[in-house]
Amino acid sequence: MTPIFLKLGGSLITDKTGVEAVRADVLARLAGEIQQARQANPDLRLVLGHGSGSFGHVAGAKYGTRQGVHTAQEWRGFAEVSAAALRLNRLVTEALLAAGVPAVSLQPCASAMCVDGRITTIAAHPIQAALTAGLLPVIHGDAAFDTVRGGTIVSTEEVMMALVETLRPSWLLLAGETAGGLDLAGQVIPRITPQTLPQVEAALGGSRGTDV
Amino acid sequence: MTPIFLKLGGSLITDKTGVEAVRADVLARLAGEIQQARQANPDLRLVLGHGSGSFGHVAGAKYGTRQGVHTAQEWRGFAEVSAAALRLNRLVTEALLAAGVPAVSLQPCASAMCVDGRITTIAAHPIQAALTAGLLPVIHGDAAFDTVRGGTIVSTEEVMMALVETLRPSWLLLAGETAGGLDLAGQVIPRITPQTLPQVEAALGGSRGTDV
Numbered sequence: 001m002t003p004i005f006l007k008l009g010g011s012l013i014t015d016k017t018g019v020e021a022v023r024a025d026v027l028a029r030l031a032g033e034i035q036q037a038r039q040a041n042p043d044l045r046l047v048l049g050h051g052s053g054s055f056g057h058v059a060g061a062k063y064g065t066r067q068g069v070h071t072a073q074e075w076r077g078f079a080e081v082s083a084a085a086l087r088l089n090r091l092v093t094e095a096l097l098a099a100g101v102p103a104v105s106l107q108p109c110a111s112a113m114c115v116d117g118r119i120t121t122i123a124a125h126p127i128q129a130a131l132t133a134g135l136l137p138v139i140h141g142d143a144a145f146d147t148v149r150g151g152t153i154v155s156t157e158e159v160m161m162a163l164v165e166t167l168r169p170s171w172l173l174l175a176g177e178t179a180g181g182l183d184l185a186g187q188v189i190p191r192i193t194p195q196t197l198p199q200v201e202a203a204l205g206g207s208r209g210t211d212v
Numbered sequence: 213m214t215p216i217f218l219k220l221g222g223s224l225i226t227d228k229t230g231v232e233a234v235r236a237d238v239l240a241r242l243a244g245e246i247q248q249a250r251q252a253n254p255d256l257r258l259v260l261g262h263g264s265g266s267f268g269h270v271a272g273a274k275y276g277t278r279q280g281v282h283t284a285q286e287w288r289g290f291a292e293v294s295a296a297a298l299r300l301n302r303l304v305t306e307a308l309l310a311a312g313v314p315a316v317s318l319q320p321c322a323s324a325m326c327v328d329g330r331i332t333t334i335a336a337h338p339i340q341a342a343l344t345a346g347l348l349p350v351i352h353g354d355a356a357f358d359t360v361r362g363g364t365i366v367s368t369e370e371v372m373m374a375l376v377e378t379l380r381p382s383w384l385l386l387a388g389e390t391a392g393g394l395d396l397a398g399q400v401i402p403r404i405t406p407q408t409l410p411q412v413e414a415a416l417g418g419s420r421g422t423d424v
Contacts, residue, residue, distance in 0.1 A: 072314075075345050079314040083305060086317055090302055093295060102284075102291040104355070105298055110322035111335040123323040123335055129357035133287050143316070145341035 002170040003045040003131050005160045006034075009176025010051025010141070013092065020055050020084065022091050030175075031099035034136070038101065045131045047167065048096075048103070049139045049156035051176075055088040056081050056141060060153050065143065066117070069151030078151045082109055082143040089140050096136065103136045108159045114146035119154055124166035131167070139163075214382040215257040215343050217372045218246075221388025222263025222353070225304065232267050232296065234303050242387075243311035246348070250313065257343045259379065260308075260315070261351045261368035263388075267300040268293050268353060272365050277355065278329070281363030290363045294321055294355040301352050308348065315348045320371045326358035331366055336378035343379070351375075 008030060015021040038044050052060075060066060063077025089105050096103035111123035130137040139159050146152040160172060220242060227233040250256050264272075272278060275289025301317050308315035323335035342349040351371050358364040372384060 069345070072346060075347055076314045078345075079309060079316050079347060082316050083309055086298075086302060086305075090298060093298075097291060097295055102288045104291050104294050104321070105319070106322045107317070107319040108322070109316070110318045110320070110338055113337055113341070121337070125325055125333070126322055126357050129325070133281070133290075133357075133362065134284060135287055135291060145338050145345075150345065 001043045001045055003047050003167055005047045005049065005163075005167075005169045005172040007049040007051070007156050007160065007172075007174045007176075008092070009174065010053025010055075010057070012053075012176050013050060014053025014055060014088065016054045016057075018054055019058060020087065022055075022088065024091075024095075027092060027095045028099070031095040031101060034096065035099045035101045038136075047127060047131070047137050047139065047160070047163070047169070048092075049160055050088070050092050050141075051156050052085050052088060052141045055084040056153070059084055065151060066153040068146075068149035075151070078143050081153060085109075085140055085142050089138065092140075093138050096138070101136050102134065103138050104130050105138045106130065108139055108142040108154060109144050112142070112144045112154065112159070112162070114144050114149070114152055114154065116148040117146065117152050119144070119158055119162040122159065122162045124163050127163065128167060213255045213257055215259050215379055216383045216385065217259045217261065217375075217379075217381045218385045219368050219372065219387065220260065220262040220304070221386065222265025222267075222269070224265075224388050225262060226265025226267060226300065228266045228269075230266055231270060232299065234267075234300065236303075236307075239304060239307045240311070243307040243313060246308065247311045247313045250348075259339060259343070259349050259351065259372070259375070259381070260304075261372055262300070262304050262353075263368050264297050264300060264353045267296040268365070271296055277363060278365040280358075280361035287363070290355050293365060297321075297352055297354050301350065304352075305350050308350070313348050314346070315350050316342050317350045318342065320351055320354040320366060321356050324354070324356045324366065324371070324374070326356050326361070326364055326366065328360040329358065329364050331356070331370055331374040334371065334374045336375050339375065340379060 013027050059080035063074050065077050065081050069078045093103045093105045106126050112119050113121040127137045141156045144152055144154045225239050271292035275286050277289050277293050281290045305315045305317045318338050324331050325333040339349045353368045356366045
């Protein structure tokens with residue numbers, strides 16, 4: 001079946017009022033629900049993405065990384081943004097593995113190149129190979145190299161949009177505490193929350209052949 | 213200056229008699245020495261790689277991941293190999309950051325594709341961009357997707373060899389406890405240990421223009 005892109009918002013899985021404060025209980029519950037959805041529908045192919053929440057935003061804001069990276073100090077900030085994203089990513093993927101989901105982290109920064117903030121290159125083949133194998137690839141908002149800005153930050157949504165043409169997902173779902181939504185090819189994308197996840201899981205099971 | 217590839221052996225930075233036992237003191241000392249070498253020679257461009265030691269080898273051996281990955285159980289093993297490599301990589305990069313080195317992890321599995329155990333595709337441009345920016349890119353032995361075997365494991369040396377043509381390093385240095393060495397274009401590559409690292413650092417400073 002065509003894959004589904006599911007983003008867990010940074011505000012959902014971290015406490016944005018703290019510094020690098022993961023909401024381990026929420027993460028464990030979401031991981032368990034994803035495992036249940038996979039077991040209920042073995043054909044389900046998910047690409048999971050997550051925001052940085054209280055992890056990446058501190059360093060990113062301190063150094064203005066998204067706007068560009070030029071000085072040695074700003075490159076130090078770039079390295080800190082990258083490390084913060086990977087620290088959170090480790091917790092997300094480990095929570096999925098602990099719940100029985102064969103999750104594999106695939107770091108956007110390792111293959112992406114941007115031109116003035118826009119992703120122009122990103123490796124989709126490992127994500128495609130992971131989906132074919134029945135794994136759950138995990139991507140995330142990340143630091144990224146940029147031919148104009150030197151370096152920048154790309155959001156989970158920007159990474160997902162860069163993968164849409166190659167992976168052709170049937171759905172793009174955003175799970176967050178705050179209002180969200182993304183318009184893809186003229187369609188309003190459903191927004192899910194912990195409260196509505198059961199209904200979304202039903203939709204996941206019934207989404208075969210549905211193209212956005 | 214042309215980059216230098218430096219590999220820290222898994223047996224050097226982990227205790228292979230334990231399970232996921234990092235040698236934090238050795239790691240901190242090596243990170244400090246790398247920072248000193250960078251300060252002594254600001255033009256130094258290093259690509260750091262590290263083996264998996266007691267982290268990746270347990271899952272890899274249990275599931276026979278290098279030989280091929282086909283069943284759901286073997287793919288679970290692939291996910292575990294990937295996670296173990298990233299857990300160690302996190303410790304290495306965090307140790308470098310703590311020592312003042314602007315290190316950035318760049319995960320091989322996120323861009324590599326193999327054909328029957330041989331890397332045929334890997335993204336070199338983020339590593340090149342990191343070097344140009346004065347960052348220290350960190351790579352590692354990793355799980356990798358393979359068009360023949362499904363999945364496999366690639367060693368740090370195999371990742372480095374796949375990058376040689378694009379990045380054209382002047383030196384490839386291996387730091388380990390056990391005997392090692394790699395023949396690159398007919399040259400014997402020097403092997404360094406914690407005991408000989410000071411001499412190697414001197415060589416790093418004097419390697420400008422030396423091509424292997």
